[in-house]
Every structure is written in C-alpha cells, then in structure tokens.
Amino acid sequence: MERVPAVRRRKLGGELRRLRDLSGMTSGQAAEAAGWHQSKVSRIETGTSSVSAEDVEVLLDVYGVRDRDLRDLLATLAGQGRQRGWWQDFRDVLPVEYRDFISLEAGASRARSMENSVVPGLLQTPAYALALTRDVMPQLSAREVEALVDVRIARQAVLRQKAPLELWAVLDEAVLRRAVGGPAVMSEQLRSLERAATEPGIRLQVLPFGAGGHIGVTGSFVIFSFPRIADLDVVVIDHLTSSLYVDRKEDITAYGAAFTRLSNIALPRDESVALIRRIAEEMSRFAGA
Template sequence: MQHGPAVRRRKLGAELRALRTTAGLTSGEAARLVGWHQSKVSRIETGTSGVKPSDVRLLLDAYAVDDTQLRELLLALAASGDDDRHPWWHAYRGVLPPTYRDFISLESQATGMRTLETTVVPGLLQTPEYARAVTRAAVDGLDEERLDALVEVRLARQGVLRADPPLHLDAVLDEAVLRRQVGGPEVMARQLERLAQAARLPQVRLQVLPFSAGAHIGVTGPFVIFSFSNTSDLDVVVLDHLTSSLHLERKEDLEAYTEAFDTLRFHALSIEDSLEFIAGIHQDG
C-alpha cells in the first residue's frame, strides 16, 4: 500500500521497464542511448525518484514507442511533478492537500472510474449548492474564501465528463446517499434532479443499492477504482480516510475490489429502475 505520488512513480517506472524489455534493451544500454548513467534509469524504473516528462519522452523515443495514447498517458503521469507544465489545479495548490491533488491528477488521466458511494453523492455529479454544503460539513473552520476555492475545484473536476473523450463513470450509490438531507430539502431536490440528468448521459452508468439489499460488501466504506487506457498495470484503487487517501495497486487488491464492485452492481437496481427510484425519492421529498 502506498500513497498517491509513490504509487504513480512506481507504476510509471514499471511501465517504462516493461517497454525497455520489449525493446530488447538492458538498463545500461538504455542509459547510453539517452546519455545518462545506468543508475538513473534504475531509479526511475523502481520509482525511487521522480522523472520529468522530457526524460520520459527521451526514453519512449529510445524504445521506439509510437502509440500516441500510451505516450500521452505516461507523459501525463510524469507531468504532475514538472514545474514547466502546470495542470489547472496547480492554481489551487495553496488550499488543496497533496492527497487531494494526487486524486485529481489520477482522475484527469483515467479513462474509467468505478466508484461506490455510501454517504454522499460522487463529486463529479454534485451541484454547486450540494458541493458547498458537503465541503462546509467535512472541513471544520473554513473561511468563505477557502470554501469558495474548494467548491470551484469540485466543479472544475466535473470537466472530465465533458472531455473528448470523456471519462466513463460507473457509480453505485447506497440508498443512504439519496436520503441524507445535505443542505436541506431544496438543495437535495436539485441534487436528485442532477443525478437523474447525469444518469442519462452515455458516459455515466448510475445504479442505486437499496436498503432492501441488506448488508453488502460495501458496508466497510466507499472506494474508487481508476482505469487507464492501453494498460491495466496503471489501474489503482483509492480509499479515502478523514485525513488522507490510501492507494492500492497490487494485482490482488485490484482483483478483490473489482470483484466487489461487480457484486455490488449485481445486487443494485438496474439503471432504469435506479432512475425510477431516484424520481420516487424526489417526488416524496
């Protein structure tokens, strides 16, 4: 188990090592091709040191990697630590903890996101009013300026659903998410409408896990599985805690959480029935 920056370095290094092996090169030969010492290649491949996008580009050229999507993904993984290339959330670095920045980085690079939510609506589907109420409740002592900034970040993150191509979001929501009165009845009414709209988007799959399903494998807490194009080796599970996030990237962890998510989907209502369920709660509220 590792925290975000470490797991990203390790995954990037592992992929670069695999590409070097495919190219039929030793680490020493690769180093000579790009004019480095062999130890630098080793540190990059083991994830013990960061690597700039410019260095990744050199290695990819040396390994004759011409897959555009794979190149872009690996360069994006390296870009978060490069001072010459700031992503949009860099402007909020003064208010965002490192674990949150790393989560946004993974979210912006992923092609797919599977999430179980047991308490609140996923950030990518929140209305501004709901996001403000959740943020205010989750972080004590926020002044209005910082609260505004955190809400702006939450809403800016939603751009991944409108990107070309968009992130594919597969979400299972416990019924408690829909019934918890975050921000009051009016805020919840608009939030339920937003969920119904989002559920009709082709890039969003939304299912509700009703109370009638009883105890389920997700009762231990919410989780997110990020998936990436070209290689499953970059997939990662994220578990959120009160003060930090935990990243799981071992194959057995990914398999266990993938199986858990598939089980939750099986026991959840269908997409059509979930829409009717949300509409019913909205009408009752």
C-alpha cells in the same frame, strides 16, 4: 499513507520496463544508449527514484516509441506533463492529497465509484457541494468554502471533455436519503442525478436498503483506469484526513471483484432511476411542508 507520486513512479517504471523488454534491450544496453549508468535505469524501473519528463522522453527515444499519445501519458505520469493542471491555481486551499486525486481523475479514462455516504463529487450540484463542504469542514472561511465548491464543479468538466471520463457509480440508498442542505437542496440534487443517469458515459445504480449488508458498507472507494495501459489502475480509499492509494495488482483485483459483486446486487438502471425519482418527490414534499 502513500501519495500519488509514489504510485505513479512504480506504474511508470513498470511501463518503461515493459517497453524496454519489447525493444529487446537489456537495462545495461538501454543505459548505454541513453548515456547513463545502469543503476539509473534500474531505479527508474523499480520506482525507487523520481524521474523527469525529459528522462522519460530519452528512454522512449531509445526504445523507439513514436506514439505521441503514449509519450504524453508517460510524461504526465512523471508529474511533469506538458500542460499545467488547472487545480494548481487552487494550491492555497487544496491539500496536496486532493491535488493528487484530481490529477488522477483528470488523466483517467474510466472511474468505478462505490459511495455509501454522499453523492460522488462529479455528480454534485453547486448547492449540495456548498452545504456538504460547510457541514464537513466548519472551520473553513467563507472564501475557502467557495473555492472548494468551485473546484468540485470544475472537476466535472472531465465528463464533458472531448474524450469524456466514463463514470460507473454505485450508490447506497443512504446517499439518496441523507438530506444534505435540507429537503429542497436534496430534491434538486436527486433530480440532477436522475438526469445524469440518462447521459451517455454515465452508469448509475442504487443499492437499496433491502439488499442488506454488503461489502460497500465498510467504506467508499474509487477505481481509476487509464487509457493505453491496462496495469495502471489505482484504487483510492477515502479517510477523514487523507486518502489511501492502492496499486498492488492483487488488491486492485480484489476491489474490482468487489465492485462487480456490488453492481450485480444493485438495482438495474431503470429501477435505480425510478427509486431516485420517488425519493426526490418525497424530498420535494418535505421542502414544501
């Protein structure tokens, strides 16, 4: 399955090709101005070879791109942005696929998430994350579990940063009724979801069991969108041992349409919050029994 770097290379190449076209230069002219062979520009634009942040800077200079935010974004896509990601401190416990996922999440401006099994990581409480990690990966040591929970909670900073990630999550009712960690832990988690649903930048909807079968039952997915570049959207589909990254325009369009259909049949915000509250109260009663 394809990793983020390959997806990034194609996205970056496409954007650099667009900027070259806007500059009115041919690939041969761009290569000559950069002091390169034309084949290097072609490989970069098709995403068939890796490109350094320094080479990106050279091309942006050639194309006359002065926008600092855009330059920083494209340097980050090259995998060598100016700032080292905090998740690199957890290299000993994080698989490379998970680090790739976090890097996408950290750079995105919006995430549309369909979840049919568990609470999205960005909305999990520490207790829920701990119980879930223990249950899903029983082979891990206590230290590794603790580190993964720390990462899960650290990821949530994207919701509170200066330019916060906009999160739109559609949750199957099963997510709310699966008592991860037991009724007490789940009750706390649901109360946290209830509060999150009122925060600006977070849109939360629930797909009730009464909605019947829907496309979301076939698997959870996340659609990441990025600032400044409309064609940079990436879909991430979770599997047991890895993640699949989808960036073909036709596939992204299909997943976007699927998410729209799901949001249309899901409960509106107020009704979703009311259902979350009712289930939280049920969990509280079970916890006190």
